[in-house]
Amino acid sequence: MxxxxxxxxxxxxxxxxxxxxxxxxxxxxxxxxxxxxxxxxxxxxxxxxxxxxxxxxxxxxxxxxxxxxxxxxxxxxxxxxxxxxxxxxxxxxxxxxxxxxxxxxxxxxxxxxxxxxxxxxxxxxxxxxxxxxxxxxxxxxxxxxxxxxxxxxxxxxxxxxxxDYLTMTLASDDWQQLQQQYPAYGNLIQEVRFFLKKSIFSHPNSPYQCCLLDQEEKESLSHLCATLNKNPLLNRFAQSLDNQNQLLWASVDREKNTFFIHVSPLDIxxxxxxxxxxxxxxxxxxxxxxxxxxxxxxxxxxxxxxxxxxxFHPHRQNELINLYIRERLPMPNTPEFQRILIEEVRKLVFGGYESLKPITIIVDDVPSKAQVATFLAAEFGSQVKVEKADIDDNSILISGWKFWHNHQGKLPIPKLFIIATLPIPSLENPLVAAQVNYYKKQHKDWFRFYLLPTALKEIQRAVMPLRESQGIVALLDNRVNYRSYGNRILTALEPYAKIDYIDSNWLNG
Structure with a gap:
């Protein structure tokens, strides 16, 4: 020493x-x-x-x-x-x-x-x-x-x-506190709350469990904020309603029959x-x-x-990942993709489970996630976990990108990491669509400035821990081969040893 x-x-x-x-x-x-x-x-x-x-x-x-x-x-x-x-x-x-x-x-x-x-x-x-x-x-x-x-x-x-820090939230407890603090306005508070709940729950259900507030919903909330402008939370909401850099949106929990209203900055x-x-x-x-x-x-x-x-770049020999990419797979938005996804998962998981567990499979599409889980559970039973944080070294975790993003640091590092689709934010997510619209108004290249950097960062975070054990990453999204940004994705994954077929010796490494 x-x-x-x-x-x-x-x-x-x-x-x-x-x-x-x-x-x-x-x-x-x-x-x-x-x-x-x-x-x-x-x-x-x-x-x-x-x-x-x-x-x-x-x-x-x-x-x-x-x-x-x-x-x-x-x-x-x-x-x-x-x-x-x-x-x-x-x-x-x-x-x-x-x-x-x-x-x-x-x-x-x-x-x-x-x-x-x-x-x-x-x-x-x-x-x-x-x-x-x-x-x-x-x-x-x-x-x-x-x-x-x-x-x-x-x-x-x-x-x-x-x-996250700057996001303001109007939750169930806040509505109850408003009722207690302003009893004279109890009817108005209850009326606005019931209207917002009914209107927000009437928005189409989606996997993202959120929506942007429409004009009528904004006006109802604005009226409440103006009436009770001495309330600190509602006063801050009121100041944000007309701010072009603020996004007014709601998240819903349909199982618990509750909703939350949020205001978040679009540009920090x-x-x-x-x-x-x-x-x-x-x-x-x-x-x-x-x-x-x-x-x-x-x-x-x-x-x-x-x-x-x-x-800094990973060491080209000691920190490379083994990257499985097949050409001519169906694109993720085609009907054939789900069938091929199950087939590829079957070959990878069945062939490598004994030597490559724990295994993580990233599937963002909800129906596909359920189908993959059902298929694997028939063989591996309770070892299959769908977006559960209590996994061990024998588990097969199936999750979307958001769950993995939020829990990766607390989970065992997988030896086999299967990616069904690239982590490019979906425009079907109302919050992503709103962010894209904001960049459009700023005359920015929203794909190059927002969607692609987000995907590159997410995929890098995901595979970084696997480099320590030179794990296997299976990328089943064929856009990496046929889209102009594919090379950017592959460059972000370097260094890697690429293979385009499933070798049993490779899986059993």
Missing amino acids: LSILVKSLPMTLLEAEVHLSLREFLRDQGEPLWDHHLTMARLVSRALRLNRSALIQTGSTFSRYGLSYLMPCLLSDRPILLVVPLNIQKQLIEQDIPYLQQWLNTKKTIINQDQTVDFETFQGLLIVSPDVWLGDRLENKGQFPDDIVTLIDQADYLEEWTK SSILSPYLNHSTIVLMGGFLDSQKAAPTYKKTIGLAQDILCLK
């Missing part, structure tokens, strides 16, 4: 000290873990020393690259704000940081978001969730200094975090811009953009400052 005691490390020495410590740590662990540790650590160290912002696309998961920014944070003598999701925050505070601190023999103060910080004297590492950081910046709470160096991990989710670039362009910020994530300079990503989040960009 390298014996280091760092109480106040001069910043001019940070890059050299981090390089030396990290190299010795990797040797001590017996394996390099990730090829780009030293390069990324040097870049983060320079950002800390020179107050220079950076954007780093790691091409890998946190379990691989996290060490590269933790070591500079622990060896630096300045206060640092680290923004990470709660699940990673827990791992950092309980496991990774104590282990590193012990190995380095450092005493840097580590504070989480529940603790009070005196920034006049604080020189430690403050770890907070995205919601806490967004709340401080967007609501001007002044909880954190404007000039504190900020590292944001999982920054590929920054747009999603921001939209102007909202985030002031907080990204006037301070030192390091954005890190597996896949932010298909290009090194990340032009689409930067426009999306409003990042305009001159920023150093780095994009």
Whole structure:
């Protein structure tokens, strides 16, 4: 072990000290873990020393690259704000940081978001969730200094975090509270609620369980907001109703017979811009953009400052995936596709179950999902799970892209990952259609700026963990062979070993 005691490390020495410590740590662990540790650590160290912002696309998961920014944070003598999701925050505070601190023999103060910080004297590492950081910046709470160096991990989710944070919701409990707070307007509140429920439930049922509010529904809600304009929630709704950057929509739960009304921003670039362009910020994530300079990503989040960009690529031998793609399969929107989907799933799952479990099958189409589940359950019984998070290493999970997106980090990494259709957002989803319409009004290429980047990011996130075990990805969507954007999809999946037939030796690897 390298014996280091760092109480106040001069910043001019940070890059050299981090390089030396990290190299010795990797040797001590017996394996390099990730090829780009030293390069990324040097870049983060320079950002800390020179107050220079950076954007780093790691091409890998946190379990691989996290060490590269933790070591500079622990060896630096300045206060640092680290923004990470709660699940990673827990791992950092309980496991990774104590282990590193012990190995380095450092005493840097580590504070989480529940603790009070005196920034006049604080020189430690403050770890907070995205919601806490967004709340401080967007609501001007002044909880954190404007000039504190900020590292944001999982920054590929920054747009999603921001939209979720800024989304306002009128739920069942809110209606009940309105009744209690404004008894004199009880009839009006009940009348508007019943009208909205009846009208929203009359919209055509769809797998997306949501709809945009029509003009009559908007007017009914607007009348209620104007009447009860002293209510904080309704007042915020009222301010958003005529805002062209706000989307008014409803989600429904038909099983529970309930509905929710939401207002969400369509574009967050102007909202985030002031907080990204006037301070030192390091954005890190597996896949932010298909290009090194990340032009689409930067426009999306409003990042305009001159920023150093780095994009790492997976190792061409150690981190390749095995990619099964057949030519001349039916297109997903044809009647023949469902039959071929079942046949391909049968050959892949039956041939590889013993050696490739757990298996994940992504099927977005609801009828096809049910058909695949029924077919496999006849052979594998309770091992087949449809959008269930309680799976084990023997399970066959069947889910849509949304479920996988929301739960991937908590599920076992599959060894066989079957993709029925590419994760290109469907225009049949009212929220996607509204976003596309917004970009059309902005005269933007909505496919190149929105739909394709979303698909590239989603498919990269999905296959990234499989690289660690060189798993098998079966892509059954023939658009990858015959559409102009197909090469962009394949480039995002590199490196891979491609095969266009099912080899039993390959499946049993």
